[in-house]
Amino acid sequence: MDLKFLKGVGEKRAEAFSKIGISSLDDFLNFIPRIYLKKINVREIPLNINENVIVSGKVIDLEHPRKSNQPFKVVLKDNTGSVAVPIFGASEFRSRQFRLNDYFVFWIKIDKENYSSVPRISYRDHIKIIPSDPVDMDFLKFDLIPVYELSGVLKKTWIKPLFLSKIVFNAFSTLLKSNPDYIEETLPDDIIKRYKLSGKKEAVLRINFPLEFSDIEFSRKRLSFEELFYLELILALKKMSLQNEKKGIRFDKDIYTITDKFKSILKFELTDAQKKVMNEIYLDMNSDKCMNRLLQGDVGSGKTIVAVYSMLIAVENGYQAALMCPTELLAEQHFKTISEFLKPLDINVCLLVGGQKKKLRDELLTNIESGKTNIIIGTHALIQENVQYKNIGFVVIDEQHKFGVMQRAKLKEKGMNPDVLVMTATPIPRTLSMTLYGDLDISVIDELPKNRIPVKTALRTDTDKPAIYSFVRTEIKKGRQVYIIFPIIDESEKLDLKSAEENYQLLKKEIFPDLKVGMVHGRMLWYEKDEETEKFRDGDLNILVSTTVIEVGIDIPNATIMIIEEAQRFGLSQLHQLRGRVGRGADQSYCILIAKDLSEDSSKRLNILCSSNDGFKIAEADMDIRGPGEFFGIRQSGMLNFSCTDLKKDKDVLEIARSIAFKIINEDPHLRKKEHEVIKKTFLKNHKDSLYLTDIA
Numbered sequence: 170m171d172l173k174f175l176k177g178v179g180e181k182r183a184e185a186f187s188k189i190g191i192s193s194l195d196d197f198l199n200f201i202p203r204i205y206l207k208k209i210n211v212r213e214i215p216l217n218i219n220e221n222v223i224v225s226g227k228v229i230d231l232e233h234p235r236k237s238n239q240p241f242k243v244v245l246k247d248n249t250g251s252v253a254v255p256i257f258g259a260s261e262f263r264s265r266q267f268r269l270n271d272y273f274v275f276w277i278k279i280d281k282e283n284y285s286s287v288p289r290i291s292y293r294d295h296i297k298i299i300p301s302d303p304v305d306m307d308f309l310k311f312d313l314i315p316v317y318e319l320s321g322v323l324k325k326t327w328i329k330p331l332f333l334s335k336i337v338f339n340a341f342s343t344l345l346k347s348n349p350d351y352i353e354e355t356l357p358d359d360i361i362k363r364y365k366l367s368g369k370k371e372a373v374l375r376i377n378f379p380l381e382f383s384d385i386e387f388s389r390k391r392l393s394f395e396e397l398f399y400l401e402l403i404l405a406l407k408k409m410s411l412q413n414e415k416k417g418i419r420f421d422k423d424i425y426t427i428t429d430k431f432k433s434i435l436k437f438e439l440t441d442a443q444k445k446v447m448n449e450i451y452l453d454m455n456s457d458k459c460m461n462r463l464l465q466g467d468v469g470s471g472k473t474i475v476a477v478y479s480m481l482i483a484v485e486n487g488y489q490a491a492l493m494c495p496t497e498l499l500a501e502q503h504f505k506t507i508s509e510f511l512k513p514l515d516i517n518v519c520l521l522v523g524g525q526k527k528k529l530r531d532e533l534l535t536n537i538e539s540g541k542t543n544i545i546i547g548t549h550a551l552i553q554e555n556v557q558y559k560n561i562g563f564v565v566i567d568e569q570h571k572f573g574v575m576q577r578a579k580l581k582e583k584g585m586n587p588d589v590l591v592m593t594a595t596p597i598p599r600t601l602s603m604t605l606y607g608d609l610d611i612s613v614i615d616e617l618p619k620n621r622i623p624v625k626t627a628l629r630t631d632t633d634k635p636a637i638y639s640f641v642r643t644e645i646k647k648g649r650q651v652y653i654i655f656p657i658i659d660e661s662e663k664l665d666l667k668s669a670e671e672n673y674q675l676l677k678k679e680i681f682p683d684l685k686v687g688m689v690h691g692r693m694l695w696y697e698k699d700e701e702t703e704k705f706r707d708g709d710l711n712i713l714v715s716t717t718v719i720e721v722g723i724d725i726p727n728a729t730i731m732i733i734e735e736a737q738r739f740g741l742s743q744l745h746q747l748r749g750r751v752g753r754g755a756d757q758s759y760c761i762l763i764a765k766d767l768s769e770d771s772s773k774r775l776n777i778l779c780s781s782n783d784g785f786k787i788a789e790a791d792m793d794i795r796g797p798g799e800f801f802g803i804r805q806s807g808m809l810n811f812s813c814t815d816l817k818k819d820k821d822v823l824e825i826a827r828s829i830a831f832k833i834i835n836e837d838p839h840l841r842k843k844e845h846e847v848i849k850k851t852f853l854k855n856h857k858d859s860l861y862l863t864d865i866a
């Protein structure tokens with residue numbers, strides 16, 4: 170049925186709905202209420218509480234204002250009593266809207282801090298009810314009225330919240346009256362039974378029109394299960410198809426020779442965790458399946474050496490390897506460290522970033538194409554069209570969450586189906602890695618090198634600055650170096666940049682005029698940044714003032730103090746990352762968080778950091794506080810836009826849904842079994858755009 174024929178909709182409103190993608194009655198079935206309002210009797214209206222409620226009844230009186238600042242009043246009566254609802258403004262229009270003896274549903278808010286014996290009521294919304302209309306009467310039977318979020322366009326039209334609630338109810342009634350089985354089941358029976366889930370129809374109906382409060386959560390759980398199940402099913406199919414893709418490379422040159430070479434360049438004892446993940450990577454590389462592995466390890470856990478080891482395997486097998494970094498600073502640094510590591514061996518390493526001189530760049534490109542260069546380190550310059558590789562067999566991507574999936578695919582296209590290792594220092598809560606990276610195998614370095622002394626972290630305010638600065642002096646006298654971070658969360662923030670620069674001048678000229686203070690920020694050109702960082706690394710600067718560009722990967726063991734200004738503006742994981750810049754050497758390091766106007770909330774948040782050095786624990790807390798979407802600083806992909814799922818609450822559901830989905834795809838990759846028919850049907854209906862991953866059609 171065309172939407173415009175639904176009772177109460179009509180041409181104009183149908184058009185408004187179509188602008189937010191609602192063109193048929195069906196589309197209302199995917200609506201999820203934002204809140205539910207309790208319907209109460211007039212007698213039950215409390216005096217003093219901050220609450221929104223619904224009342225309904227017949228209009229028995231209309232009070233017109235005598236002065237323009239007075240409200241128009243509608244007196245509503247139900248079986249238990251009567252109440253006057255004041256409506257401010259547009260009284261002319263209002264007096265035409267309400268007629269004596271008509272029936273209405275009112276959304277009102279009872280305000281707190283009322284000292285009189287009459288409830289203080291403010292008007293929110295209303296709809297008219299026709300007592301002779303059976304659908305209206307059915308609507309009135311519910312004690313919990315759903316309210317939907319009015320998205321952009323709807324907000325601007327005259328579609329009001331309660332009106333929308335009734336439209337949704339009309340849509341349900343209409344669809345189910347013509348066919349009671351209109352809402353089809355989307356999960357197999359045995360799953361529903363085994364996990365005591367609600368049926369689909371029941372869930373969709375009751376999340377919109379609950380009979381009691383418990384219906385809401387029970388229905389939501391079921392819908393969330395479904396949502397996560399199909400997401401994981403897609404990931405399982407993706408993983409399966411990656412494995413079945415054309416064969417990967419088998420790096421099968423004698424591992425002992427490689428290991429001996431590797432050991433000869435090692436300057437420290439590997440941790441058990443490093444050995445474990447190296448073995449996992451080797452096993453992948455040694456098989457002809459195509460590796461897609463995520464390497465997670467906290468800052469300072471020693472991921473670089475793992476990358477070096479894997480690239481060495483590729484090179485010794487006669488392939489090129491590439492390492493792609495999110496920033497030039499980081500690429501440059503990796504280039505230095507890795508060249509240093511590999512110096513004793515006969516391996517050519519080059520750095521490819523944007524902004525290099527044409528002559529140098531041409532030479533680099535020639536060597537990459539001829540195969541003279543074995544290892545290429547760089548930024549996204551690595552995947553630009555004019556870069557031709559001789560035979561790239563292995564790709565490491567550092568800090569993947571800053572890269573899109575597209576880039577990963579592009580890089581893969583460049584080569585002969587290279588093995589891919591993605592490294593991240595942002596410990597990702599398991600719930601997130603299961604949804605975002607569910608198609609990757611995961612390796613975790615869960616141990617720091619033994620020589621590390623945990624960083625001491627303290628939370629301070631602006632008034633502590635003199636003491637902090639004198640502490641800075643003491644450390645610098647000992648020969649140590651210091652980072653001071655100012656928040657420019659988004660490098661385009663002009664105000665932040667200005668204030669960071671002013672603070673830099675202040676530090677340089679007023680506070681530490683006798684010391685060498687430098688600065689880096691995102692607006693500088695890459696070589697300017699590098700020059701400044703180099704000076705700091707070489708010890709020519711005592712203090713490096715920086716914005717968050719310093720965040721990833723900088724490795725300067727002599728720096729022992731990290732001061733973070735306005736720490737309350739950062740996410741916990743980001744602070745943890747920044748803190749990871751110190752504590753890299755043999756000396757005790759310190760992280761000082763300076764917070765302004767510390768609210769109870771942010772103090773609680775920041776104290777997590779003072780009491781823990783465990784990146785995974787901090788990441789979990791960060792996700793719980795800020796939610797998964799904000800966790801990465803950006804909305805990662807459509808994947809996290811759940812409609813019923815709340816990853817904080819639904820961790821268990823996710824685990825179960827994932828294990829079932831993967832088990833099903835393992836056993837029945839084409840979904841041909843009878844008991845999987847409903848899955849196949851639902852998948853084909855709702856997830857067509859993921860079809861290219863599969864051959865189940």
Ligand code: ADP
Pocket residue numbers: 437438439440443466467468469470471472473474594618619620722724753
């Ligand atoms: P991240 O995981 O943050 O990238 P890095 O690979 O940069 O960590 O390692 C941090 C520092 O620790 C580097 O100076 C590196 O040489 C050193 N390192 C790595 N592994 C070990 C180890 N097993 N023992 C001692 N130092 C190590």
Ligand code: MG
Pocket residue numbers: 472473594722
């Ligand atoms: Mg690193």
